[in-house]
Every structure is written in C-alpha cells, then in structure tokens.
Amino acid sequence: MKRERALPLPAGAQPAAGAPAAPDEDMRTLRRLLPWLRPWRTRVALALLLMVAAKLATVGVPLLLKALVDALTPLPGLGAQGTALVLVPAALVAAYGLLRWCSSLLAELRELVMLRATEGVTRALALRAFEHLHALGLRFHLERQTGALTRDLERGTRALQSLVSYALYSVVPTLVEVALVLALLIWRFDVGYAAITAAALVLYVVFTVRVTQWRTRIRRRMNELESASSARAVDALLNFETVKYFNNEAWEARRYDDSLQRLGRARAQTQQSLSLLNAGQQLIIAVALVALLWRATQGVLDGRLTLGDLVMINAFLIQLYLPLNFLGVLYREIRQSLTDLGRLFALLDRAPEVTxxxxxxxxxxxxxxxxxxxxxxxxxxxxxxxxxxxxxxxxxxxxxxxxxxxxxxxxxxxxxxxxxxxxxxxxxxxxxxxxxxxxxxxxxxxIGIVPQDTVLFNDTIEVNIRYGRPDASFEEVREAARAAHILDFIESLPQGWQTVVGERGLKLSGGEKQRVAIARTLLKNxxxxxxxxxxxxxxxxxxxxxxxxxxxxxxxxxxxxxxxxxxxxxxxxxxxxxxxxxxxxxxxxxxxxxxxxxxxxxxxxxxxxxxxxx
CATH class of the missing domain: 3.40.50.300 (P-loop containing nucleotide triphosphate hydrolases)
Incomplete structure (x- = not known):
C-alpha cells in the first residue's frame, strides 16, 4: 500500500489543529459550508454529471477487457493467430483504449468545471475571515498570537478546498464505483463475489475509522506543537531588535530547538501510527484478493467461468483497490479538514466586542x-x-x-x-x-492620529503616506510630506518614493517613521x-x-x-x-x-x- 505522503493530496489536506470533531459537529460544519456553494450550484451539478459519466466509463473498462480476452479463443475455421488479427485490433483494443481515454477526459473536465467554483468559494470565505478579523475588537488582537492565528486561517481556507474537491468529487465517485461493481458481480456471477467484496469494504472502513480516531489524538498533539513552534519563531523574528539588544540569540535558538524536539517526537509517533494503519489496510485487501481470485479460479477450472471472467474479476479488484486505499486517506483528511474548517467558522462566530x-x-x-x-x-x-x-x-x-x-x-x-x-x-x-x-x-x-509608536507597512514610503487617503493624487501626497518636513529626505534616497521601509518600518529611524506618520495624518485631513x-x-x-x-x-x-x-x-x-x-x-x-x-x-x-x- 502506498504511503500517505506519496498520495497527491491537495493544499487543503493539512492536519487538524484542534480536537477531533464529533459527528454532529462535522454535520454542522458541512451545513454551514453549503450556503457558500449555492452561488456555484450550476457548476456543481454539471461536475456531478461528469463524475457519473466518468465512473460508468471506468467500470466499462474491465467488461471490454473480458471481451478482449474471450475473443482470443479460436473461432471455427481460424487459428488463434487469425482470430486475434481479425477481431482484437479492429474493435476491442480500439474500444478499450477509447474507454480508458474517455474516463480520464471526463475526470479532467470535472476538475476544470469545479476549479472556478472551488476558487470562488475559497476566495469568498478567506475574504470574509479577513474582514471579520478586522471587525474584532482590540482586546482580541492584543491577546492573539500572530503565528498561530495566521496558521489557523491558512488551514481553514485550504481545508475548504480539500472538502470541495475530495469529499464532494472523490468520496461520491468512489461510492458510485463500488455500487456499480457490486451490482455487476451479482448480475454476472453470484452473490458470493459481491458478499466478499462488500465484507472487505465494510471491514476496511470500520478499521480505518477506528484507527484514524486514535491517530487524530496523536496528530492533534503534533499540530499543537507545530503551531507553538511556528508562533515561537514568528514572535522572535518580529522582535528581532529586542533579541539583539539583550544578546539573546542563543537563548531564543534553544527555546526554538526545544519546541522542534518536542515536535519531532510527536511526528515520529504520528508516522508509527500511520504505519500500523497502512499494514492493517493492506492485510484486509490482501485477504479479500486471495478469497475472490481463489473462487474465480475454481470457477474457471470447473468450466463455469471463462478466462475472460477471471481477468475481469481481477481487473475489478485492482480498480477497487486504489479507491479503497484512497478512501482511507480521504476519511483522515476530511475529518482533519472538517476540524480545521470548524475552527475557522468558530472564529467567524466570535462576536465583535464593539458593534x-x-x-x-x-x-x-x-x-x-x-x-x-x-x-x-x-x-x-x-x-x-x-x-x-x-x-x-x-x-x-x-x-x-x-x-x-x-x-x-x-x-x-x-x-x-x-x-x-x-x-x-x-x-x-x-x-x-x-x-x-x-x-x-x-x-x-x-479622526486622525499621530501615534507615539509608529508602525509602518513593509512597502514603499509612498504607499505608507498614501495610506492616510488612498485616492489622493501624488501632488497631495508630496505636499503632505513637505508639511511633515520629510520631503527632502525622501527625494534624497536612491529609490526615492519607491524606497521600501522594511518590516514595521525598521529601515527608518524613529524620527523618520514619526514624520511619515505625521504626513499620513496630514493627508487624511x-x-x-x-x-x-x-x-x-x-x-x-x-x-x-x-x-x-x-x-x-x-x-x-x-x-x-x-x-x-x-x-x-x-x-x-x-x-x-x-x-x-x-x-x-x-x-x-x-x-x-x-x-x-x-x-x-x-x-x-x-x-x-x-x-x-x-
């Protein structure tokens, strides 16, 4: 079985940052997500149709493969070589290749149809969260940790992409494919084949869910340590000058290294639990493969099944193997994404102190x-x-x-x-x-203010002064700088107005920053x-x-x-x-x-x- 890191996970498939959500909490999160999808319901419906068509083509591939193998049986009056030359290249091989191409084409079309919707929903939610953060009171922003907050925002918006692209258009297609395969096994053979497949599927899902719930607690701890480590690094970098003033680079490095050591131990525990999960999943699939192929082989020996039937059953199992394996990954990532998205919605639910x-x-x-x-x-x-x-x-x-x-x-x-x-x-x-x-x-x-502690954006001097009134003309910006007695300084710089002031304006002296603040307020008027x-x-x-x-x-x-x-x-x-x-x-x-x-x-x-x- 493939390792989790080898699977092509989307950007949203990040570990959960909080505790594992209860099923009712997951449902509340999904219900809150639905209104964000409504503006794109036409694209969602079209993508669903393309998904069903793609799965029909996928399930049809083993049927053509069976016909292709059976066609190699010699016909009366022709040897095996003659039959192959007449039938295989002329029809079945071409149809087999065409059906495989159609399956891939329909899947790609589905992704293209959903791309704009996924990006639109992500953009709308990210913008709403950004606006809400600005609406929250000063008390919230004084208490928050910038690194941990930005990480929660990033995880939440990317979790939305994961849920839309995986849950809606990967879980549903997998379930559709499983249902089609079970129906075909019952129709073409007997209930025993479908029973073995269904039992393996149920056992696989139950095992994956139970182990994943256990793993989520381990990953929760890992993500808490990851957020704490990130927040520690951001806090130290934001206070770069203070660290230098007190000669505490080594102390900050030791604190960061301590957080990295704890994070490393948590990551090792996470990988160990992943290995256990992968081994158990592989065992379930292997047992199911052996049981089905043994039953099909006996059918061929008894004359009840053709060689093409055996190949078709094997192809069905191979096709189901990947979705079943992927379903386990999907469950883990969807649960984590629901938790991440739930944290973002909880942030949106936080009422502003001043309204x-x-x-x-x-x-x-x-x-x-x-x-x-x-x-x-x-x-x-x-x-x-x-x-x-x-x-x-x-x-x-x-x-x-x-x-x-x-x-x-x-x-x-x-x-x-x-x-x-x-x-x-x-x-x-x-x-x-x-x-x-x-x-x-x-x-x-x-109200305009010239604060004692002037904080500037990491942008040009012109942008920082223009912030007082973004629609002001350049002449108005220049006049404000003249009134603040900073114009000569700006125009003496090698890059002039396009000089970047650095993080929080650290490239400027305290007096220069304060003059920029005065000019900004003068421009606001x-x-x-x-x-x-x-x-x-x-x-x-x-x-x-x-x-x-x-x-x-x-x-x-x-x-x-x-x-x-x-x-x-x-x-x-x-x-x-x-x-x-x-x-x-x-x-x-x-x-x-x-x-x-x-x-x-x-x-x-x-x-x-x-x-x-x-």
Whole structure:
C-alpha cells in the first residue's frame, strides 16, 4: 500500500489543529459550508454529471477487457493467430483504449468545471475571515498570537478546498464505483463475489475509522506543537531588535530547538501510527484478493467461468483497490479538514466586542466638532478600573492636552474615542452625538492620529503616506510630506518614493517613521486630531519645526494631545492632569503653574531633569 505522503493530496489536506470533531459537529460544519456553494450550484451539478459519466466509463473498462480476452479463443475455421488479427485490433483494443481515454477526459473536465467554483468559494470565505478579523475588537488582537492565528486561517481556507474537491468529487465517485461493481458481480456471477467484496469494504472502513480516531489524538498533539513552534519563531523574528539588544540569540535558538524536539517526537509517533494503519489496510485487501481470485479460479477450472471472467474479476479488484486505499486517506483528511474548517467558522462566530447599533447613523461634520468625555468609567478588566468618572471637554477648533504619569489612563482615552472599546459608564460625544449611536467607519474617518509608536507597512514610503487617503493624487501626497518636513529626505534616497521601509518600518529611524506618520495624518485631513507623543522621537530642532506645523494644523481642528513632555503642550488652550484615572487639575499652562499643584510638580521635575549639568 502506498504511503500517505506519496498520495497527491491537495493544499487543503493539512492536519487538524484542534480536537477531533464529533459527528454532529462535522454535520454542522458541512451545513454551514453549503450556503457558500449555492452561488456555484450550476457548476456543481454539471461536475456531478461528469463524475457519473466518468465512473460508468471506468467500470466499462474491465467488461471490454473480458471481451478482449474471450475473443482470443479460436473461432471455427481460424487459428488463434487469425482470430486475434481479425477481431482484437479492429474493435476491442480500439474500444478499450477509447474507454480508458474517455474516463480520464471526463475526470479532467470535472476538475476544470469545479476549479472556478472551488476558487470562488475559497476566495469568498478567506475574504470574509479577513474582514471579520478586522471587525474584532482590540482586546482580541492584543491577546492573539500572530503565528498561530495566521496558521489557523491558512488551514481553514485550504481545508475548504480539500472538502470541495475530495469529499464532494472523490468520496461520491468512489461510492458510485463500488455500487456499480457490486451490482455487476451479482448480475454476472453470484452473490458470493459481491458478499466478499462488500465484507472487505465494510471491514476496511470500520478499521480505518477506528484507527484514524486514535491517530487524530496523536496528530492533534503534533499540530499543537507545530503551531507553538511556528508562533515561537514568528514572535522572535518580529522582535528581532529586542533579541539583539539583550544578546539573546542563543537563548531564543534553544527555546526554538526545544519546541522542534518536542515536535519531532510527536511526528515520529504520528508516522508509527500511520504505519500500523497502512499494514492493517493492506492485510484486509490482501485477504479479500486471495478469497475472490481463489473462487474465480475454481470457477474457471470447473468450466463455469471463462478466462475472460477471471481477468475481469481481477481487473475489478485492482480498480477497487486504489479507491479503497484512497478512501482511507480521504476519511483522515476530511475529518482533519472538517476540524480545521470548524475552527475557522468558530472564529467567524466570535462576536465583535464593539458593534454598530441597528439604528447607527453616519457622522456628518461640516466643521471642527466639540468632543466631550462625560463621567467616563472604564477598565480593561472589571476587577481593575482604569478611568474613574473622567469629565473632559474639547471645544470645537480648540486644543486640549492630557498629561500625567504612565498608567494614568491617557492612552485609554484615545482608544475609547476611536471606539476600540465601549465605556463601562458615562458617554463620549462628538458634536453632541453619543459615539455609540454613530457608525464606527464614519467616526474613525473623522479622526486622525499621530501615534507615539509608529508602525509602518513593509512597502514603499509612498504607499505608507498614501495610506492616510488612498485616492489622493501624488501632488497631495508630496505636499503632505513637505508639511511633515520629510520631503527632502525622501527625494534624497536612491529609490526615492519607491524606497521600501522594511518590516514595521525598521529601515527608518524613529524620527523618520514619526514624520511619515505625521504626513499620513496630514493627508487624511481629519476634523479631529489626536497627537499621542507625536514628536517624541524627534531631535530638538526637528521637534520645533514639526510643532510649528502641528500648531498650524490644529488651528482648524479639534485636537487632543497626549503628552509626557510638558514643554510640547504649553500653548494648549487647556491642560488636563490625570492621576490614576481621575482628573486632578485643569487649566492653562500659566494657571496650573501658578496653582502649584500636580502639574507644577511635574513641570519642576522635568525642568530640573533637562537643565544643563544634570
């Protein structure tokens, strides 16, 4: 029997990543798959017709082979050589070859008919999963492991291809062929031949199912280790600079090698169980072959069967051998594919934490809006509140800065404004509208942000700046770069605008990345602007230039500034001081200094830290 690795498995035939699914779970997965096939039902029906026609041609081959062998029996008046010269080349050999060619041709036509449908369904499901991942909340993406998640997505979409191409057009053809062969054996011979074949088939299926269920537990462990190993490698590569900073290449290599060793042991157990399965399947088929051929040989010796009958029975058995062997592989791969697809559907079933209300309406702004935080309470974990009744107002067209120590809740305000999370209490309004009554797309379209930690796509500088408004003209992109004081740098590069910035923008310095982020936000041209330590990675001269541009930009917008360095917010219309999720002070820079409270202490601390000689 062929080894499993020698069979031409499709891309979807990947091991299951989760626990073996129960039959009712498999049926639920199949029922969920059917709606995705409905747009392609015409192609599915045509492929089924081609499949039946191909199997009829396949079953007809042994019948022609019998006629060909019997035709070699000498006819009256002709020797054996004369009979062969007259009959065999003229009819049977040509028909035999034609029928074999038709069987292959019909099978290929079936694959061509289903190709577009399979690709269409795979594309639709992959796109739906991609969109759903973007719809899930920030909490999900902070908790996920990128390597394991992408592997689940890959397995799920490829499992769909496996189910469509194998389950629908390989299992059904095999069952059709088995039914036709059993009917022919009963019709041409007696029930005994069909009984032996059917018994072998039932025993083969039962043995395969039982052993495969046992193997699935072993493969589940192997796949968990495989995912963990992949996630470990991806995580280390994503944090390449951190690994280098702490000189931990050897430690990361040891951790990766440890995961590879565990994976190797699991793979060895999987191969051992596969060998046991293959040996048992081969034994069942061998016993059935011996029993049928012995019975047919006795029939020829007794004169009840011709030599052609013996050859036909042997040909039928050989034709059934491959489908039976393939059926075992199919069962294993289909069960694994159902599990993989079930995991993907479970991901699609995961409800987004933040959703649009049924009556949500788009935010329409004709001017810079007023933004208010009214008695806002929030905690990432209910047991650990972050914000305690924060009241904050950003008047239309004004700039309000929020300062405070790390962990005070400043960045949480930004996440709530973008509606990455919903507040636990109170509300946030834009132009008088509770943001929970607005569509998320329209709300986020109205807000632009220059984050402290700028992450860029591994693409060109032009693409990264244009991301702020993909339909912008090149002149608009260029003007945004000029306003962000990065145009001269871009045009001095050997590849200019087509320079690829590398994974997460690692080819650029921190200041260059932040200028790209500023240009991207300038291009978006939003009515609400959020500056989260927007110049923290810049040198003093560049910071002054950018601050001047940001102040000009903020004049026509409602601006929220998050800052640690108080020198960057002295010109804000109002400064709000947060401590442990509570507003402790608010006022202008001069008012807060005169008050001598928390802000004055922070100012004195930073001023002394930056004084010459300190």
């Amino acid at each position: 649009d209300a049924p009556d949500a309406r788009p935010l329409q702004l004709r001017h810079a809006p007023q933004v208010r935080f009214e008695d806002v309470r929030f905690g990432y974990d209910p047991r650990r509140p972050i914000l305690h009744g924060v009241d904050l107002e950003i008047p239309a067209g004004r700039t309000v800065a929020v300062v405070g120590a790390s962990g005070a809740g400043k960045s949480t305000l930004v996440r709530l404004l973008f509606r990455f999370y919903d507040v636990d209490g109170g509300r946030i309004t834009v132009d008088g509208h509770d943001i929970r009554t607005l569509t998320q797309a329209s709300l986020r379209r109205a 939003p009515p609400i602007l959020v500056l989260d330590e927007a110049t923290s990675a810049l040198d003093s001269a560049s910071e002054r230039a950018i601050q001047t541009e940001l102040r000009r930009l903020s004049e026509r917008r409602t601006t929220l500034v998050i800052a640690h360095r108080l020198s960057t917010v002295v010109e804000a219309h109002e400064i709000v001081v947060l401590e442990q999720g509570r507003v402790v002070e608010r006022g202008t820079h001069a008012e807060l200094l005169a008050r001598g409270g928390a802000y004055a202490r922070l100012w004195a601390l930073q001023h002394s830290a930056t004084a010459p000689g300190t």
